[in-house]
Amino acid sequence: MIVLGCNGFTRIADIFAEHFGLVGIDKHYIIGHDAGASLLVDGKLVAAVEEERLNRIKKTSDFPFNSVNWVLEHAGIQFSDIDLIAVPWNFSGEVFDMTLGGVAAMPGEPAQKIDFLRRMGALFTGALSHEAVLADFAARTGFSPDPDKVVFVPHHLAHATTGYYVSGMEDTAFLISDGRAEIFSSMMGEFRDGKIRIFEESTITGNDSIGILFNSITRFLGFVPNMDEYKVMGLAGFAEPPSPNPFLEHVVELHDNGRYTLHLPPADLHNTRYVDPLLEQHFGPLQDTVEYKAGIAAAAQEMLGVVTNHQLRALEAKTDLDHLLFEGGVALNCLNNTQLFEGSRFTDMEVSFAASDTGIVIGAAAYAWANHPDNVGKVKTPEPVTPYLGPEYDAETTERTLREFADRVNWTRLSEDEIVDQVAKLLTEKVIIGWHQGRIEHGPRALGHRSILANPKFPDIKDVINTRVKHREPFRPFAPLVLEPDAPKVFEMGRKTRSPYMTFVFPVRPEFHDIIPGATHVDGTSRIQTINDQDTPLLAALLRKFTALTDVPCLINTSFNVAGEPIVCTPADALNCFLGTEIDYLVLGNYLVTKADESA
Template sequence: MRILGLSALYHDSAAALIEDGEIIAAAQEERFTRKKHDAAFPEHAIAFCLERAGFGLAELDAVVFYDKPFLKFERLLETYLSFAPKGFASFRAAMPVWLKEKLFQKDLLGAEIKRLAPEFDWRNKLLFAEHHLSHAASAFFPSPFEEAAVLTMDGVGEWATTSLALGAGHRLEIHKELHFPHSLGLLYSAFTYYTGFRVNSGEYKLMGLAPYGEPKYVQTILDHLIDVKEDGTFRLDQSYFDYCTGLTMTNRRFDALFGQPARRPDQDPLTPFHMDIAASIQAVTELVVTRLCRSIRRETGARNLCLAGGVALNCVANGKVLREGIFDRIWIQPAAGDAGGALGAAYAAYHLFHDRPRRVAAGRDAMRGSYLGPDYSPEEIEQRLTAAGARLHRLDPAAMIETAAQALAEGKAVGWMQGRMEFGPRALGGRSILGDPRSPTMQKTLNLKVKYRESFRPFAPSVLAEDAADWFELDADSPYMLLVAPVREDQRRAMTAEEQALFGIDKLNVPRSTIPAVTHVDYSARVQTVHADTNPRYHALIEAFKARTGCGLLVNTSFNVRGEPIVCTPEDAFRCFMGSEIEMLVVGECVLHKDEQDPALKLDYKSAFDLD
């Protein structure tokens, strides 16, 4: 049975294809259109999935959309009626789009599918899954667990903002929900907006900023904005927010509570105040998540936990749940946001609608390392790069790895494109920019000269799975870079009294460990454990680097500049290489040195993309 799942028309459109319960392919539309968070119908992602599988749309048994538009429309109407006449401007702005497109989404989707495959019987084969069920299915069905509790937390689906599902075998059922407007995801997004970052893309910046500050406003948030119960359930005081009735996330009452207006990103600098605000909402988020997890364990007796939804990308909160030992094992869907809903929708149709059995993955999980996107043969890579004007050396695989490892040991930034593209927001060694974690200047260099982004943003370590315990206090695999763990005490560097007195961004330039480029200011790191069975070439590169340096890990950041989607094709990689200060590019077996390239092909990427 062949099922295609789709997420589209809100943000992070994607397509995912499963055949007889096995994932064949999955990709986000943004990677093909080069428009970050592209919300368009995922025509290119669909084409890739079908090409990878070797059959057409007409040969599918079902196409499944990841949520139910009529229920979303119901929520929009009820919200307006609850707050009317306040919020009429927001309602007036939304209605034409809903009445023209979203309310009749089945027809819209059917028309798009018919355009691609006129013979496809979309009226009978186009299905819809509820948003949180899609998220829960994306987390449970590919997990390594026969049974598990599934916690989904995001902004909002149709009505649900937080839900608990229980999975066993090929069955999955949602048991409890919290409903809009009470949303942990929207609360975090409100603070994302307030600190001057873009909602739905800047939340990870807020998380990265938090360790620079002190959680001074936790009690203010708990006293005024969110009432958190002992079991983790909560209610938000809507008088401080504008997302129900207005066109912004927060309002003047919110500003008055904290004594400052929302930061304007193009005019106002980041200050210690914003760092303290970030630290405070991060602490509140961790409080809510850990209370929810404890109550789920008590009430269900579940030993395993799966996480999905945008809040599950908060790797700091995930790490805290892990360290507190609430569950025996935790598994997080690597594409936890809306893109992953496409995969969950396909799984939900296969196991729940069609009642097909499930085979629990024999290895770590069924995600294949999340390497589910396009790849290219060595011959195709060489042809495409040459056509783009690249001057390259094609080496045998062993020589390629040794050359890249030597460049990294010399402190160079290396663009690394190998195998299938990752599905989800994290680069996992398929489309990565790599560096030496021992360098005290690497973080700043990569941020300012390669990524063209804020200097405070941390980088993740990719560590050999077998070496992880030598560097980090992490008692679990973290293949998807979704767990934050402390750097081991014996790898840390004691700070002087003068250094400890520094505040905020001034802390950035103080080396805090033997691997300063991946050690955040609170001695934490967002760890990726690299396994030889899922990414043998990346594992071999880190081994070669270790042979030269004694250090079995690398700096890993996504292969893109600020505002650009992660690269997909060899041409994307070459353009990014020529538009940044990356010194070496390795695509498949082809090695490119910056100083050998045609200067006429150099690009100015610094201002090529919008702020993200």
């Protein structure tokens, strides 16, 4: 059975702009961002890629035309071969009726409600309804799918199934939290014997979304919502939360069953800054200083922890399972993840490499496959899923691309052993290296196939990378790579033994503060990526050689891109980024590349 997962809408950005005024940083604020496609063949995930990596528009919400074509081409499959198409949204007639009921209950004059219904109607009929999705697919691909072969998977079930499928489909409890789905923003439940159960009494409405509130705080602080929330998390390390915390005193109200409500002004899609007056009321007028912003960030981080911990306590009471999955955009807050797990009774907690909306194409496809009548009761646990699911480029393609840049770069082809030896020696100095290997990773974080590498022993290397390469805020920290067996020696891992996807944060052991200062945040922690010989053999060999030369057990790993651009995908993307920044060396597969006006 062949299942295509597909997320993205051709007209949704235009509809939000025309009918709701959402433009600029709010363009991809609500629905359809992180567009992409995946392909399952007989239950095995053979390919997945985010549309932004191919169309080069960060957080794009467009129909994933390039992604769909690539996953099919990669597998040698035609549209006519597809058995099911899985869409990770289900804006059904029932959802529309519930939306109507919500509008009726809103405060405001009848004329305002009628206007809002008009705008919501344009959104449903123009992009979100089943009919609109089918028409969009046909218009963009030239293939008209059989409606009976299209499975519309509720958004949060897609999130849950992503984690379930990627982790190996073991019995597990789960917590999902993000901005909002069709109606809800958070739910919890469990997978048991291949069946999903939702704890309906614990679902959270979209009106009480902790994710959307965090989006609003992100925007208030001058960042891009639904993209830069990790900057707020990073800023939180520069301050202690105020006591009492205004969010916990005046905004959040906790209830039984892990539920909560938020006391906020009525949402106004015509004015995305409707929460700003509340923030200024409790924190004072906006000031463009790290001190002011860090204070709000610390308060927001504490609030997020209190709310999700409240949900987790309820989940613990509702399930006897020992394994926990946390998925959805809120699960990208790795600082919160560590505290949640360490304070829980669960024996393990996983956050997948595709916990945000990048992964719902995987979860939707897996859900459609596992719940098809031909597969119910027959589905076997899939093989371990790697994040390295996107395009890769062979030596012939790489060398052809290098020749196109021949007036600006020099290159040498080396063996893998020579790459390891030479790059490890280069990294003993204060240099920055672009690293482009194999299939591109899926998800929001570079995991060693499209990375920028540097030596963390230099205290100012963070400033060098932020200013010379990334062109981003100076307070932003960088993540260290560490070999899995060495991680507990360098970091206080608690009950975790590995963190392969940068989804947890750990304190750096005191004896290593002076050894890896460039990868240690101001609060003494690091968001680590553990690697091993099985998943990333070349990178593991490089780190092992580098450690032998320097006695430094980590390398800085940050995404291979500049601020505001997607992670590089093709060799040409990598070369353009290399030439447009002060990256010192570029490794393209087995090619070591330097700039033509410099010598290696």
